[in-house]
Amino acid sequence: MPSLRFTEVPQPVIPNQRNDEVIFVLCRKHFIDYLPFALILGALIIIPIGTALIGVEPAVRLLQTGTVLTRDIIILIFIAYYLILAGVFISSWVSFYFYLFVVTNERVIEIQQKGLFNREFNELDFSQIEDISSMTTGFLDTFFNVGGYPNPNRWKGGIFRYRKSLASSTCSRNY
C-alpha cells in the first residue's frame, strides 16, 4: 500500500524539470528523524513554565516584592526566550521538511536543505546507476523501518527494478 508520505504533486515540481520528465515519487524524510529535536524543543518550552509552577511561592514573592522594572525585565526575558524558541523551531522544521527525495522517469534527485540559506541539489541519471545501497542505523530507525527516508528497502528495490526495465527497453530499441 503506498504511504501517505509519497504524495502526488502537480508538475513541474523541481526547478530544472525537463519538458518530458514526469515525477513519480516525491518523498520527505520520516518524522522520526525530527523527533529527538522536537523532544528537546518541547522540554525547552515546558521547563520554564514547569519551574515557575513548581516554585510558585518564590515566583509570587518576586512578583509581589519586586519593583515595576523587575517585573518588566522578567516579561521581556519571557518574550525573548519564547520568540527565540519559535525561530529555532521554524528554521529546524524548514531544514527537515524541505529535504526531499524525488524519483522521475529519468533520474533520482536529492534536494538537501541545510538551514535556511544552504540548499544542495544532487541528481543521478538512471543510466548511471550501477549499485544501490540502503542503510538503517539505530533502534528507532530499525523499529520504524527508516533509513533517512521511509522504507529504504522498498526504495532500493523499486529504483533497481526501474533501472533494469529502462536498460532492457533501451537495448530492445537499439536492436
Next chain:
Amino acid sequence: MTALIFIIFVILVLICAGLSALFYYHIRRYAFVGDASKRVFLIYSMITLAVIALSLILLILNHIL
C-alpha cells in the same frame, strides 16, 4: 524607564517580524501545492503573535496596577 522598556519590546517585536518575513519568503519559494509548510508557518505565526500579545498585556497591566 517605562519608555526604554517599551522601546526594547518594540525592537524585539521588529526582529521577530523580520525573521517571520524571511521564513515566509523561504517557505513560499520552496513550498509545493498542498504540502504542510504553509500550515506550519501559520502555526508559527499564531504562536508568535500569542506570545507578543500576552507580553504586551502583561506589560500594560504591570504599569497600570
